[in-house]
Amino acid sequence: MPEFEFKTEIHLVKLLGIKARNIRELCETLESVPLSSVYYHTHKFLKQHHFLSPEPPNDFAYWVNNTLNIRMLAEKLASVDTVKFSSLEELRLQLCAIMAEWLKLGMPANDCAAGDEFHFMSCQTFILPTGHKAANLSEFREKLKIVDINSIYFHIFEARLRLKKNQNDFQSWLMEIGEKEIAEKLGNLDPYNITLENLRKRVLGLIK
Amino acid sequence: MIDIKKYEHITGKSAIDELYFLGEKLKGKKVKNINSTAVGGGVAEILTKMGPLMKQVGVDASWDVIKGDQKFFVVTKKIHNALHGKQEPFSAEDFDYFSQTARENAKSMDLSADIMFVHDPQPIMLVEKREELKNKWIWRCHVDITEARDEVYRFLRNYISFYDSCVFSAPSFSKKDITIPQVMICPSIDPLSDKNRELEKEEIDKVFEKFGIDRSRPVITQISRFDYLKDPLGVIKVYKLVKKYNDCQLILAGGGATDDPEGMKVYEEVKESAGNDKDIHILLLPQDDLLINALQRGSDIILQKSLKEGFGLTVSEALWKEKPVIASAVGGIPLQITHKYGGLLTYSIDGTAYYLKQLLNEPAYAAQLAKNGKEHVKNNFLITRHLREYLLLFLSVYNKEDVVYF
Numbered sequence: 001m002p003e004f005e006f007k008t009e010i011h012l013v014k015l016l017g018i019k020a021r022n023i024r025e026l027c028e029t030l031e032s033v034p035l036s037s038v039y040y041h042t043h044k045f046l047k048q049h050h051f052l053s054p055e056p057p058n059d060f061a062y063w064v065n066n067t068l069n070i071r072m073l074a075e076k077l078a079s080v081d082t083v084k085f086s087s088l089e090e091l092r093l094q095l096c097a098i099m100a101e102w103l104k105l106g107m108p109a110n111d112c113a114a115g116d117e118f119h120f121m122s123c124q125t126f127i128l129p130t131g132h133k134a135a136n137l138s139e140f141r142e143k144l145k146i147v148d149i150n151s152i153y154f155h156i157f158e159a160r161l162r163l164k165k166n167q168n169d170f171q172s173w174l175m176e177i178g179e180k181e182i183a184e185k186l187g188n189l190d191p192y193n194i195t196l197e198n199l200r201k202r203v204l205g206l207i208k
Numbered sequence: 209m210i211d212i213k214k215y216e217h218i219t220g221k222s223a224i225d226e227l228y229f230l231g232e233k234l235k236g237k238k239v240k241n242i243n244s245t246a247v248g249g250g251v252a253e254i255l256t257k258m259g260p261l262m263k264q265v266g267v268d269a270s271w272d273v274i275k276g277d278q279k280f281f282v283v284t285k286k287i288h289n290a291l292h293g294k295q296e297p298f299s300a301e302d303f304d305y306f307s308q309t310a311r312e313n314a315k316s317m318d319l320s321a322d323i324m325f326v327h328d329p330q331p332i333m334l335v336e337k338r339e340e341l342k343n344k345w346i347w348r349c350h351v352d353i354t355e356a357r358d359e360v361y362r363f364l365r366n367y368i369s370f371y372d373s374c375v376f377s378a379p380s381f382s383k384k385d386i387t388i389p390q391v392m393i394c395p396s397i398d399p400l401s402d403k404n405r406e407l408e409k410e411e412i413d414k415v416f417e418k419f420g421i422d423r424s425r426p427v428i429t430q431i432s433r434f435d436y437l438k439d440p441l442g443v444i445k446v447y448k449l450v451k452k453y454n455d456c457q458l459i460l461a462g463g464g465a466t467d468d469p470e471g472m473k474v475y476e477e478v479k480e481s482a483g484n485d486k487d488i489h490i491l492l493l494p495q496d497d498l499l500i501n502a503l504q505r506g507s508d509i510i511l512q513k514s515l516k517e518g519f520g521l522t523v524s525e526a527l528w529k530e531k532p533v534i535a536s537a538v539g540g541i542p543l544q545i546t547h548k549y550g551g552l553l554t555y556s557i558d559g560t561a562y563y564l565k566q567l568l569n570e571p572a573y574a575a576q577l578a579k580n581g582k583e584h585v586k587n588n589f590l591i592t593r594h595l596r597e598y599l600l601l602f603l604s605v606y607n608k609e610d611v612v613y614f
Contacts, residue, residue, distance in 0.1 A: 010226065012600040015382035015390040036610045066547060115354075115538075119379030121392065124604055125611045128229055130222065148222040 004140055004173045006132040008151040009158055011123040013040070019117035023073065023109040026060065026118055027099035035088040037122035042082060042091060043157060044123075057082070057192055060095060063118045068110070073102050082192045088161055125158065137179060141207045149196045156191050156199065170203065182206050210257050210400075212264045212592075218399055219592050227592065230599035231265030233614060239602060240321035241271040244284065244330035250395070251327050251350050254594075257398060261595050267602075272317060274331045280309040284330045287364075291329065293355030303363060307333060319343075323602050326371075335370040344605040347374040348393075352518050352539070354380050372605045377519055378540045391601055394543060396594035397524050397585070402497035404528055407505055415502035421457060421489055426568055429459040429507035431500055431526075434474040434492070437516045438462075439536075442557050444481045446513065447488065449561035454568045461491040461503055505529050509567050509574065513560055514538055524589040527551065527581035532574040534563045544589065550581035 016037060020026040030038070041059040057078055065074030076098050085091040103109055112118075130151050134140035144152070155169035165172065167187065174183035185206050191199055216224045241259065243251050255271055262269035276284070283306050286296045310333035319337045324345045326334060335345050347368055353361065353376075365386065368374055373389040376382050382390045397404055416423050428447065432438035440460050447458040460478060475492055482488040493499060504510060510526035510533045517539030524544050526533050535541045537553040545551035552563045567574040587593070603612070 008222070008226070010596065010600065012597060012604055013392040015376060015379055015392050017382040017384040017386060017390055019380075034610075115380070117380070119382065121379060124600075124607075124609075126230075126600060126603065126607075127611065127613045128226060129614070131225075148220070 001136060001177055002173070004134045004143075004169075006130045006134070006143055006147045006151045007127050007154055008130050008148055009125050009127050009154040010150065011040075011125055014122045014124060016120040016122060018120045020120070021111045021117050023064070023068070023070070023099050024103060026063075027096050027103065029120060030060075030092060030099075031096055033120050034122055035092070036124070037120055038088045038092045038095075039161065040121055040123045042088075042095075043161075058095075059118070067112050067116045067118070070108055073099070073107070076102075081190075082161075083190045085161070086166065087164065091161070127154065127158075137177065137207060140173075141204060144200065144204055144207070149200065152200050152203070153196055210260050212261055214400055215590075215592050218586065219590065223592060223596075227265045227596055227599065229614070230596065230603065231262070231267050234267050234599065234602055237268065237323060237602065238321040239267055239269045239323045239325055240319070241269065241325045241327065242274060242317075242319075242331045242334065243271075243327035244274050244276070244281075246271075246273050254395070255327070257591060258595065258598065261591070262598070265595070265599070267599070270321070274310075274313045274317070274334070276309045276313075276330070279305060287329050287360050288351065290357040290360040291351050291353045291364075293357065296357065296360075298359060310334060311336070323605065325598075325602075329364055332364060332367045335367055338370055345371045346601060346605065347371045349374060349376050349381065350395075352378070352381055353383070373601070375601065378543060389604070391597075391604070393594065393597045393601065394540065394589065395519050395521055396589050396591045397521055397528060398591045399528060403501050404525055405501070407498075407502055411498070412502045412506040415499060416506050419459075419489055419491060421459065421506075423506060425487075426454070426456040426508040427459060427506065428456055428509045428511060428564065429461065429503055430511040430513065431461050431504060431522055432512070432514070433462040434460075434471045434478060436470075436474055437514060439513045439515050440474065440478045441481055442515075442560075443511055443513050444478065444488065445557045446511070446560045446564060449558070450564045450568070451487070454565060456508075456568060457487040457489065459489045459491060459503060459507065461489075461493055461500070463493045463495055501529075504531065507531060509534065509564065511560065511564070512536065512541065513554070513557075514541075517541055520544070521589075523551075524585045527578070527585045528589075530578045530582040532567050532578045533581060534560055534567070544585070545581065546584070549577070550584040551577055 016033060018029055020029050044059060045057060061074045061078035064070050064077055077095060080094055082091060130147055132143045132147050134143045159165050159169040171183045171186050189202060212224060241255055245252050259269050259271050283302045290296045314334050314337050319334060320341055322343055324343060325348060326332060327348045328350055332347060338345050369387055371388055373391055375391045375393050377394055379392060421427060430443050434440060443460060479490055482490055504526055510531045512520060512523050512535035514520060514536050519540035523533055523535050523541050533545060533551040534554055535545055535551060537555060542553060545553055547553040554560045554563055
């Protein structure tokens with residue numbers, strides 16, 4: 001039986017030096033920034049605010065809501081179903097399409113106040129071993145209880161979208177060891193609508 | 209002596225293990241910090257702590273200071289002011305003298321460490337040695353250069369481009385025309401310092417008794433020096449708007465005004481504005497971190513109604529003490545407070561008064577904001593996070609990929 005090695009990840013935040021003052025600039029810039037920037041702005045909240053209720057899920061929605069005060073567009077951006085996208089490029093296209101549609105309809109697109117601009121960032125990710133390994137389902141469950149929350153984040157989010165795997169790491173390993181049913185249930189979980197600690201509980205709940 | 213292991217009960221073991229792991233990856237690399245002063249100021253303060261912490265996780269870190277005469281530091285002060293947006297007259301001689309002093313330093317200093325970590329503009333030109341030494345150079349800018357004067361910024365930019373990467377404290381400080389990688393590393397607070405450590409109840413009570421402040425009624429506090437930019441007069445207006453509906457007391461406490469003529473003027477104006485209200489306590493204090501700590505810990509709500517801020521770390525200090533904070537959305541404050549999650553961001557006197565009434569009337573909501581705020585600081589603004597990001601920064605100059613596997 002293959003071992004599951006729990007890894008963790010940490011980020012170094014990079015500044016792109018590019019800012020947007022309104023929806024048009026946000027949309028146009030988002031079309032051209034590196035994918036690491038798309039990843040950063042759609043996943044940062046999950047890590048920085050993992051103790052909160054799940055919203056707001058991405059920086060774009062947060063800025064449109066809190067700075068531009070365009071609540072309807074913010075809601076559209078917030079409700080993008082991130083889990084259904086298998087690549088960051090697709091996610092980017094969806095976010096841009098929502099903003100383009102908004103502009104096409106002639107909806108409000110005013111500039112923000114000076115100093116309140118959206119600053120594009122990205123991140124460099126470092127993946128580290130945690131020293132925790134599991135050789136079977138029972139060990140996996142025990143380790144899942146104690147690993148750092150960043151490890152769960154890494155195996156659920158980073159693996160799939162950023163490292164371009166079809167499944168998250170937990171699913172892949174569960175399939176490998178023949179736990180197809182649990183893997184499928186895990187695949188049906190929307191991790192974007194849950195805090196990281198609750199995500200840990202939900203995954204534990206699936207592995208009885 | 210600062211000890212990395214003492215942070216473990218706050219951050220958890222895995223966070224400290226990570227620091228040792230990253231330190232191990234930098235084994236054999238010499239890192240040298242360079243700035244312009246060994247004592248005084250925030251940069252020297254953080255280097256005093258960071259050096260020993262880096263060594264404890266296995267990094268061969270050292271710290272050196274450039275030398276300069278008064279004429280050099282007059283020029284560097286002008287550069288500093290101009291980076292903050294102040295109109296300063298520069299002559300060609302100013303830049304020549306700056307360059308000459310930098311080159312004299314470069315001749316006498318050992319700049320051969322594997323990673324040269326240069327802080328702020330004063331030593332920026334030392335990077336001219338990079339071509340000869342073939343080592344890695346990082347420039348750490350601690351200054352808000354959002355409104356930097358073009359002449360000075362252009363002069364510095366010539367040298368920034370020679371570095372491997374540069375570091376800023378907030379997103380708004382970054383620049384589009386900088387061609388090297390720009391990294392964001394926010395400043396941090398030390399949870400074990402006198403300003404932030406846990407205090408006994410008696411220590412807090414003693415301070416409040418000393419100033420005759422009644423803790424049976426809500427206490428609202430702003431800690432800041434007496435400076436128009438901190439808007440103490442605005443805070444008194446806020447208090448007066450709220451006092452009509454909620455019985456409360458206000459503390460405006462800060463120091464550093466005695467050697468600052470404008471500070472004394474502001475202090476007098478604040479006193480005049482407070483009038484005879486016995487529930488307004490205006491405290492002109494000496495530098496005393498424990499006293500500030502006690503005032504923050506004994507307060508019910510903390511305000512930071514600044515009109516302008518650098519990073520505004522006093523917000524993190526208050527949040528770390530699990531206090532609900534209402535603060536202006538300026539400088540680095542929005543990075544520390546997510547509105548309505550970990551505190552409240554405000555833009556006006558009326559807005560601040562409105563939120564203050566809300567928190568006074570809804571203590572459960574206030575407590576939840578405070579709890580979230582503390583967690584946010586724990587995850588993002590402690591010195592251990594700062595150290596981790598410095599270690600990642602050093603590793604990043606050798607590892608350029610978006611995703612680095614160890």
